[in-house]
Amino acid sequence: MRKTLYVLAGLAFFAVLWEGYKLVGNPEGTVLLGVRVLPRADDLSMPHLWTVVERLGRPELTGGRPVWIVVVQACLFTLGITAAGFVIGALVGLLLAVAMERFRLVERGLLPYVILSQTVPLVALAPLVAGWGGTIMPPWATVSVIAAYLAFFPVAVGMLRGLQSPSASGVELMRSYAAGWWRTLVKLRFPSALPYLFPALRLAGAAAVVGAVVGEISTGTRGGVGRLIIEYSREATSDPAKVYTAMLGAALLGLVVAGLVSLLEVPLMRHRRHVEVVTL
């Protein structure tokens, strides 16, 4: 309840900021020493929020469906892609973490590459993956792969920290019970990794959304909100409010995914302490 209020307050604050800037900002923008330090406040660059809302209600094209339906449908499509990418990424991350925890050699050999993997720019990755579409998987699944590629990283790194978090005495106790590796993993390491897992999953959720939207933009995959952003932005010349409707949809999608991921932890974390975990 309280949380919802905060979210609403945040939205209201943003709205006031936007419209407030439009009110006081220079329509031509503020230029200091030849560098634009503040953006233009004119209607072409920053349409009024009510123009955007009103645009949501009007048809996309003459005789077409209202924009809000198109945007919501696109968001649902991207949500599906994000979910698939998130699940794949989380599983891969989990497996990698377990493997790295089990074998020191794997950790030494693999961890640098896991980190390196995130320095590869998406624009380079996307066309490569896009080529798989239609041959070994449907085109939308390639975008899921991109989302998974971003999502696996926080889980792998965070979970590794978590699996390594039990104290030496805990591990030795398990050994004194003659518990094998598997039993130690299930009874000791997994439970103590949970506080590390959930922040990592939240990061993974956000990364999966970014991956899905950027992947769609990059590969031009039809149906999602990323594609919608790029299509509407081409019309920004004559219909500047339209592109903001799609961006609004993308922002909403991010919030929904964050909410869904935090729901995951409710049943598992009820009796556990929360710790601040730095995964990066």
Add this chain to the structure above:
Amino acid sequence: MRRIRTVTSLAAAAILLVAGCGTADQDSATPAPGGSGGALTPIKLQLQWFYQAQFAGYIAAVDQGFYKEQGLDVQLLEGGVDIVPQTVLAQGKADYAVAWVPKALASREQGAGITDVGQIFGRSGTYQVAWKDSGITKAADLKGKKVGNWGFGNEFELFAGMTKAGLDPGKDVTLVQQQFDMQALLKKEIDAAQAMSYNEYAQLLEAKNPATGKLYTADDFSIIDWKTEGSSMLQDAVWANTEKLNDPAYQQQTVKFLTGTIKGWAFCRDNAEKCRDLVVAKGSKLGKSHQLWQVNEVNKLIWPAAGGIGVIDDANWKQTVDISMTTKNQTGDTVLTKAPDGLAFTNDYINQAITAAKGAGVDVNGTSFQPTTVTLTEGGA
């Protein structure tokens, strides 16, 4: 481009690594079924961008069954921000690709084995648009102005035009990287903006003038057309895989594909509104009047085709290659470092296709083609 390439190979290595670490879940993806049309040969054509009337001829050829007549089941692949058609073709992920000549030649120089087998657009559609009251009407007038350009290899006609007019693009003008919309010109952040006759220029005419409350008209703008400035380069062409062209079966298939393509474009010349409807039905987000404008403008780039649609004109080819080798952009790069070697283009197949199309009663020259006047509506809707 070159930088992206190295990164791509890095990415490839990284992916292999991750894939090697057991992503068993990927097995769940089912391969899309290929051609289901019995004896038809499945063909993939990679387009440069999303479905829009720029590709109306191919869309029409699929829809009207012109490819089927030739025994081909053509699947059109949409482009995207990071999809490079000639690379997709060179990697064998498509059988043919539509690409601009200078960019494709640059890819060739970097090792892509591709050949121009049909120069569908005989003319360039690139403009530099300015406000009428700015007095800019020719390349020389750009001196001292803020000039928008798209970069990424889309800017060479502009640079060649300015160089030809005696300007040093690096010194005499202020170059501004332009977005893919025309807001910068409307806000007067730049004095002249790059625009395609069939797309961005139309978007200007679909925008409302806040001063009058009406749409801008052609009278508000002046156009520098690189065709009249003599610095135009060849654009949309059909590219084929050079190595496969040694295979008689692929040669025959290429002739058939081009025959269907010619029929598609001839159909759009004679049925502009029907072609607009086909493009709109493909799910383009651009409006109807915008698409009709685009069909009409694209038709102007093809027709009339004195030597027959798709035949590569030696003089135009030479001009494109010369500009590609000599014109420097702001970073001092040219498109090409040396003349294209090997089989960069051939008229063998398009000529056979033209003969076949003529035999089927298709007008391949469009001598009597007259463009129509398209009225744009707000937002192109």
